[in-house]
Amino acid sequence: MRPALVTALGAALLLSLSCLPSAAQGRKLLVAVMDQVAWRDLLAPEVKAPTVRRLAKEGGVGLMSVRTARPSGGGGGYLTIGAGSRAGSPPVEGAEGSLEGRAFQATEMVAGEPARRSYTAYTGWSAGDNAIVHLGIGELTRQNMPTTYLISLGLLGTSLRRAGLRVACLGNADTADSPHREAVAIGMDEQGLVELGNVGAGLLRPQPSRPYRLTTDGERLLAAFQQVAAAADLVAVDLGETSRVGWSADSMLPAAARRARYRAIEQSDNLLAHLLRSLPEGDWAVMVLTPTARPPEPEEQLASLTPVIFRTPGGKPGLLISPSTRRAGLVVNTDVAATILGYFGLETPTEVVGRPIRIEPSAEDSLARMVSDEARQSELEAARRLAFRWLAVLTAIALWGTAGFFALNARAPAWPRPLLRALLLLVLAAPPALLMVGFGQLSLPQMLGGAAVIAAAIALLGSAVTGWRSGHSLPAVLLAGLLVYDLGRGGTLIAWSPLGYSAAAGARFYGIGNEFGGALLGAALVAAASLLASREQATMGQRALAVAGLLVITGMVGYPRFGANLGMSLACAVGFAYFAPHLWEDRPTWADGVAMLLVAGVVAGGAIAVDVLRRGTEASHIGMFVSTMKAQGWGALGQVVIRKWAMNWALVRSSLWADAALAGVGLLSVFLLVQPRRAVEALSAQPWMGPAVRACVVGAVAAWAFNDSGIVAAALVLLYGAGTLAYLGLAEA
Numbered sequence: 024m025r026p027a028l029v030t031a032l033g034a035a036l037l038l039s040l041s042c043l044p045s046a047a048q049g050r051k052l053l054v055a056v057m058d059q060v061a062w063r064d065l066l067a068p069e070v071k072a073p074t075v076r077r078l079a080k081e082g083g084v085g086l087m088s089v090r091t092a093r094p095s096g097g098g099g100g101y102l103t104i105g106a107g108s109r110a111g112s113p114p115v116e117g118a119e120g121s122l123e124g125r126a127f128q129a130t131e132m133v134a135g136e137p138a139r140r141s142y143t144a145y146t147g148w149s150a151g152d153n154a155i156v157h158l159g160i161g162e163l164t165r166q167n168m169p170t171t172y173l174i175s176l177g178l179l180g181t182s183l184r185r186a187g188l189r190v191a192c193l194g195n196a197d198t199a200d201s202p203h204r205e206a207v208a209i210g211m212d213e214q215g216l217v218e219l220g221n222v223g224a225g226l227l228r229p230q231p232s233r234p235y236r237l238t239t240d241g242e243r244l245l246a247a248f249q250q251v252a253a254a255a256d257l258v259a260v261d262l263g264e265t266s267r268v269g270w271s272a273d274s275m276l277p278a279a280a281r282r283a284r285y286r287a288i289e290q291s292d293n294l295l296a297h298l299l300r301s302l303p304e305g306d307w308a309v310m311v312l313t314p315t316a317r318p319p320e321p322e323e324q325l326a327s328l329t330p331v332i333f334r335t336p337g338g339k340p341g342l343l344i345s346p347s348t349r350r351a352g353l354v355v356n357t358d359v360a361a362t363i364l365g366y367f368g369l370e371t372p373t374e375v376v377g378r379p380i381r382i383e384p385s386a387e388d389s390l391a392r393m394v395s396d397e398a399r400q401s402e403l404e405a406a407r408r409l410a411f412r413w414l415a416v417l418t419a420i421a422l423w424g425t426a427g428f429f430a431l432n433a434r435a436p437a438w439p440r441p442l443l444r445a446l447l448l449l450v451l452a453a454p455p456a457l458l459m460v461g462f463g464q465l466s467l468p469q470m471l472g473g474a475a476v477i478a479a480a481i482a483l484l485g486s487a488v489t490g491w492r493s494g495h496s497l498p499a500v501l502l503a504g505l506l507v508y509d510l511g512r513g514g515t516l517i518a519w520s521p522l523g524y525s526a527a528a529g530a531r532f533y534g535i536g537n538e539f540g541g542a543l544l545g546a547a548l549v550a551a552a553s554l555l556a557s558r559e560q561a562t563m564g565q566r567a568l569a570v571a572g573l574l575v576i577t578g579m580v581g582y583p584r585f586g587a588n589l590g591m592s593l594a595c596a597v598g599f600a601y602f603a604p605h606l607w608e609d610r611p612t613w614a615d616g617v618a619m620l621l622v623a624g625v626v627a628g629g630a631i632a633v634d635v636l637r638r639g640t641e642a643s644h645i646g647m648f649v650s651t652m653k654a655q656g657w658g659a660l661g662q663v664v665i666r667k668w669a670m671n672w673a674l675v676r677s678s679l680w681a682d683a684a685l686a687g688v689g690l691l692s693v694f695l696l697v698q699p700r701r702a703v704e705a706l707s708a709q710p711w712m713g714p715a716v717r718a719c720v721v722g723a724v725a726a727w728a729f730n731d732s733g734i735v736a737a738a739l740v741l742l743y744g745a746g747t748l749a750y751l752g753l754a755e756a
Contacts, residue, residue: 050367051252051307053298054259056206057291058196059269059317060284062086062330062393070285072292074299075332076390078309082334083382084389085343086396088355088529089316090327098123100314100356101208102163107360107375108174110167112159122159122166124196126207126215128223129156146214153216155192157207160215173374179360180212183257186369191219191255193247194226196266198235203270205314206261209359219255221247233283234271239263241294245301253303257363260298262291269317277320284317306336308366314356319401327527328353328400330393333362333380341385342392346378348532350518352389352396354380355529399464400527403519406470410521411538414453415679418742421446422686425749426693429701440753447750448482448494450742454522454542455481455502458509461519470521492754493709495747496553499546506543507576510535510585534587535580537726541736544595544722545743547576548602552715555606566606573599578626590730596620598722598740605714680738684723687741690749691720698752705751712747719744 057075065075089100098121102110112123127138129150134141142156143149150156157163160176167174175181180190190210196203204222211217226247230238239262252258264287272280299309313329331354333343342351345358357377364371365379385392425443428435456477460470485497509516517523517539524536535543551569555561577599579585581592600620604611675681694702706713723740727733 049306050256051302052257052310052363052366053302053307054209054257054310054312054363055295055298056194056209056259056261056266056312056314057288057295057330058205058261058266058313058315060265060288060313060330061317061328062390062397064284064288065330066390066394067285070288072288074292074296075288075311078311078332078334079390081340082309082332082338083341083343083380084393085331085352085354085380086328086393086400086526087313087331088327088348088353088526088532089314089329090527090529098205098315101205102167102176103356104312104314104359105179105209105211106174106176107178107357107372107377109357109376110163110174110176112163113166121205122163123208124201124203124205125159126155126157126192126204126211126217126222127202128221129154131223133158142215148214150216153218154220155207155211155217155222157211157215157217160211175213175372175374177208177211177213177215178372178374179363180210180217182364182369182372183210183367184212184218186367188256188367189218189254191251191258192217192222192261193220193251193258194239194244194261194263195222195224196261196263196270197224197227197237198267198270199237200235203266204261205266206259209314210257210259219251220258221251222261233267234274235267237267238290239294241290241297244294245297248298249301252301256367262294264290266315269315272318281320308333308335308338310334310359310363312359323401327404328397333382335366335382338382339384340389341382342389343380344383345380347376348526350526350532351383351385352392353526353532355532395464399519402465402467402470403521404525404527405467406521407523407525409471410457410474412679414450414457414522415683415738417446417453418450418683418738418746419679419686421450422683422690422742422745422749425753426686426690429693429698429752432698444494444750444753445482447746447753448486448498449478451495451498451746451750452478452481452485454539454546454739454742455498455505457522458502458505458516458520458539460521461516461523464519474521493553495549495750499549499553499743499747502542502546503550503576506535506539506546507579510579514585534583534585535591537588537591537730537732537736538739540580540586540588540591540594540730541723541726541739542743543576543580544591544598544726544736545719545740547573547595548598548715548718548722549712549743549747551602552709552711555711557710561606569606570599570603573603574622574626581626588730590733591726591736593729594722594726594736594740596626597725598718601721602714602718605711674732674734678734680735684727684734684738684741687723687738687745690745691716694748694752701752702748705748705754709751712751716744716748 064070065072099111101123102112112121127133129139131138138156138158139150141158145158145161164176167176183190192207192210194206207217207222226240226243227237228240230236248260265284268280268283268287275283311332316327316329331343343354344351345354347355347358355377358380361371361375361377362380421443428439428443456474459477460473465473481498481501482494486494514533514535517535522538524531526532551573555565555569577592577595580588580595586592597620603619604615608615719740723737726736726740730736
């Protein structure tokens with residue numbers, strides 16, 4: 024009897040454990056893909072999309088940056104969502120579409136063979152009982168292997184499968200020219216398999232009146248959905264029609280493409296309504312995604328931020344936000360995998376760079392906010408491209424022009440001198456002017472015109488106050504003060520400045536970017552040198568206050584709540600550590616500099632440590648990197664170093680800012696080699712400016728070495744160092 028009793032007790036224990044509620048028990052998620060649309064399309068007065076608008080009012084809404092996918096000429100947005108990390112998809116050679124979309128039913132005939140047989144031939148794996156196979160998984164894996172960061176295609180599907188959750192994919196965006204089953208890349212596992220679903224051509228019917236000649240058969244898709252919805256935990260549905268319009272838009276007139284897109288949205292909205300009405304019992308969340316941005320229309324500046332909606336059971340409406348962006352109403356496509364895993368109560372693997380999205384309640388009209396932010400980002404991105412290019416060009420012209428003037432020495436005519444001084448002042452005043460236009464929502468002409476007017480006003484005011492002797496001081500003091508103020512208040516001005524980071528490009532979303540980081544380093548040094556009294560009159564308190572201010576800036580630039588820029592914080596530490604000992608010694612020793620560098624380094628490192636310890640999973644990308652190093656070891660650091668240097672070297676070879684940085688180096692070289700006495704005379708009136716200019720050079724080298732776009736930061740540091748020296752030197756000419 025005893026063995027029988029033990030067996031019975033064991034069976035009862037196993038039964039009771041199996042009945043315990045899991046983190047995902049009862050939870051279901053419908054991911055609806057309505058691709059290549061913008062908020063301005065979904066909310067256009069001519070569009071009737073009641074289902075999408077209802078979901079948007081009941082849940083969280085946001086703009087999603089989709090340019091974090093690696094540029095490969097073919098795509099990668101869907102792969103990026105499924106991997107939780109940046110992925111790329113090359114085009115299919117000799118065919119339309121990309122490898123990303125080459126998924127098929129296991130029983131579907133491809134080139135005369137069942138897809139499951141082709142899958143085994145390509146991979147060496149068996150398709151088993153899975154309903155869907157991705158025939159591009161082998162080449163996609165190879166294409167994404169030579170990266171400087173960890174990536175695992177199909178990580179979302181693999182994580183769900185290992186947790187015992189079932190995934191289904193439905194629908195396609197096929198055209199008459201090529202298959203488009205990209206949505207499978209969201210739910211497939213690392214072997215390119217999906218357990219349930221139907222993405223085959225049988226879900227389509229002919230539509231000769233449209234350029235793509237096919238359309239989704241709503242009744243068939245609905246029937247397929249009803250077959251899998253009860254069994255699956257995650258169902259990804261490609262509504263299809265808007266994608267087809269997007270694939271065919273280049274062959275249509277803009278007005279015709281817009282009308283076709285509006286009708287496609289209405290058809291997709293109607294289909295989504297039927298899917299929602301047929302949902303079986305359970306706690307279903309709904310996520311509406313646009314993984315790929317459509318091309319901008321002729322009158323638009325930007326269309327690379329796409330709509331995303333997330334409605335959870337019992338959730339409240341508001342704006343979507345994640346630790347990746349720290350900006351209400353803005354998330355990243357790499358956040359989706361972490362969000363889905365978190366919804367099902369699963370841990371996020373270290374390969375996933377995104378963070379879980381949450382809904383932040385908002386008192387304002389969320390949809391009106393989306394329209395406003397989308398329009399503002401469009402104007403901002405266009406202004407950024409122009410401002411970024413022309414500031415670099417004007418900086419190079421001003422610095423090379425001054426270098427040429429001094430190289431000619433006595434042969435130089437007198438008339439270029441006032442023009443060069445005026446141009447230098449305008450360039451020095453441009454960064455604070457470009458920061459100040461972030462105070463309001465402006466159009467492209469208003470931003471650029473306003474920045475030009477403000478820069479001229481700063482230059483004239485600085486010159487008038489000092490009698491053209493120290494016009495360089497006001498731009499530096501103003502920029503340093505405004506940036507410290509803005510960082511302390513959340514960085515709103517930086518976020519909406521044409522010289523700030525680009526949310527549309529997906530590179531940075533909060534803190535201080537390398538553009539303003541470099542400008543702050545140079546401006547802070549010039550400001551400190553300008554505000555301090557002469558060496559004989561400066562008190563110990565004034566010198567200590569200057570050092571304390573520079574240390575505060577170092578900490579703010581590095582502290583993730585404010586600047587979140589470790590590379591620029593280290594560059595500030597190096598530049599300030601060179602400058603500070605000169606406040607007490609004419610010729611400080613190496614020991615003085617090293618001691619000051621250690622202090623500044625402790626300030627920068629302490630800011631990061633506080634973030635990691637206090638914020639945990641909400642830590643910034645720096646804190647996340649520290650956590651990754653703990654999990655992966657020193658190899659993670661090597662990957663970051665390689666990636667940053669690769670990007671830096673690419674910018675050195677291609678960016679206009681490399682020309683601006685070279686101009687700064689050229690100007691300093693001319694001063695040292697051709698007219699060293701002129702340089703000494705120019706700096707003699709301001710005894711602290713010599714150490715400040717040299718500190719700018721040291722800081723520029725550090726900024727270039729420590730940052731992935733370091734040449735940009737270095738050029739802006741040199742703008743204030745070499746630009747100030749040029750301005751003062753022209754006064755002595």
